[in-house]
Amino acid sequence: xxxxxxxxxxxxxxxxxxxxxxxxxxxxxxxxxxxxxxxxxxxxxxxxxxxxxxxxxxxxxxxxxxxxxxxxxxxxxxxxxxxxxxxxxxxxxxxxxxxxxxxxxxxxxxxxxxxxxxxxxxxxxxxxxxxxxxxxxxxxxxxxxxxxxxxxxxxxxxxxxxxxxxxxxxxxxxxxxxxxxxxxxxxxxxxxxxxxxxxxxxxxxxxxxxxxxxxxxxxxxxxxxxxxxxxxxxxxxxxxxxxxxxxxxxxxxxxxxxxxxxxxxxxxxxxxxxx
Numbered sequence: 547x548x549x550x551x552x553x554x555x556x557x558x559x560x561x562x563x564x565x566x567x568x569x570x571x572x573x574x575x576x577x578x579x580x581x582x583x584x585x586x587x588x589x590x591x592x593x594x595x596x597x598x599x600x601x602x603x604x605x606x607x608x609x610x611x612x613x614x615x616x617x618x619x620x621x622x623x624x625x626x627x628x629x630x631x632x633x634x635x636x637x638x639x640x641x642x643x644x645x646x647x648x649x650x651x652x653x654x655x656x657x658x659x660x661x662x663x664x665x666x667x668x669x670x671x672x673x674x675x676x677x678x679x680x681x682x683x684x685x686x687x688x689x690x691x692x693x694x695x696x697x698x699x700x701x702x703x704x705x706x707x708x709x710x711x712x713x714x715x716x717x718x719x720x721x722x723x724x725x726x727x728x729x730x731x732x733x734x735x736x737x738x739x740x741x742x743x744x745x746x747x748x749x750x751x752x753x754x755x756x757x758x759x760x761x762x763x764x765x766x767x768x769x770x771x772x773x774x775x776x777x778x779x780x781x782x783x784x785x786x787x788x789x790x791x792x793x794x795x796x797x798x799x800x801x802x803x804x805x806x807x808x809x810x811x812x813x814x815x816x817x818x819x820x821x
Contacts, residue, residue: 548577551817552667554666555623555777556662569624569811573628575633589612602657603637609640622777631817634668635820670685671684671817672685685813690787690791690811690812697805697806700779706779708755787810
C-alpha cells in the first residue's frame with residue numbers, strides 16, 4: 547500500500563496559527579506487511595515521526611515502513627506535518643476504523659505541534675483550525691502559489707522563540723482586520739480581497755530577521771504577483787501570482803533570485819490518503 551500527503555503553507559500572512567493551504571508537493575509512505583520469517587527490515591526506525599503517528603492508532607508491529615521525502619525539511623513547507631499525516635492515514639486504513647479528519651488531527655497534534663499545517667495535510671484545500679477542529683473553506687486560493695526556497699534553513703522552535711509575549715493593541719487590531727479579509731477572500735475566491743489581506747504584524751515582522759527573503763521579495767515583487775507571505779516560520783516565501791500568470795511570475799523570480807529554488811505549485815484539494 548502506498549500513501550501520500552501534501553506539503554502545506556501555514557499562516558497565509560495574518561492567519562497566524564490557524565490558516566493553511568495544502569500544496570501539490572508530496573511525501574509518500576510505502577507500507578508493507580513484514581514477513582517475520584524472512585526478517586524483512588523496517589526501513590524507518592520505531593522512533594521515526596511517521597511510525598510514531600501510525601502507533602497512535604494501530605500497532606506498528608508486523609509492518610515495514612518506507613518513506614519518500616520530497617518536501618524540503620526546515621523550510622516552512624510542512625514537511626513534518628506531511629509525515630505525521632502519512633502515519634495517521636495509513637494506520638486508519640489498516641485498522642479498518644473510519645476516522646474523520648478532525649479525529650486524525652486530534653490524534654496527531656501532540657506529535658506535530660502545528661494544527662494548521664496538519665489540518666491542511668489531512669484535509670487538502672485551504673483550512674482554518676480552532677483547537678482540533680478543521681474548517682475546510684475552499685478547494686483552492688484566489689492566486690497561484692510559487693514557493694521561493696532559499697538554501698538556508700530555519701528551525702521552527704527557534705523562530706517561535708523570536709515572537710514577543712505581547713504586541714501593541716494597534717498591531718493586533720491591524721492583523722485582526724487583515725485576517726477577516728483573508729477569510730472573506732478565501733471563502734469568496736476574491737483576488738482583490740486576497741491581495742489586500744496579505745500583511746501581518748503578529749509574527750512576520752519578528753520572523754523576518756531570520757528570514758530576510760520576505761522583505762527582499764516584497765520590496766520588488768513581479769508585476770504578475772499579488773503579494774508574498776512567509777511560509778510557516780520560513781525561510782521559504784510564497785509569492786502569490788495572479789491566476790494564469792504563474793509561469794511569468796516564476797521566470798521573473800528565478801531571474802532575480804538565482805540562488806533560490808523556485809517551485810511553481812498549486813493549492814491541491816486532495817489531502818493525505820492512499821495513492
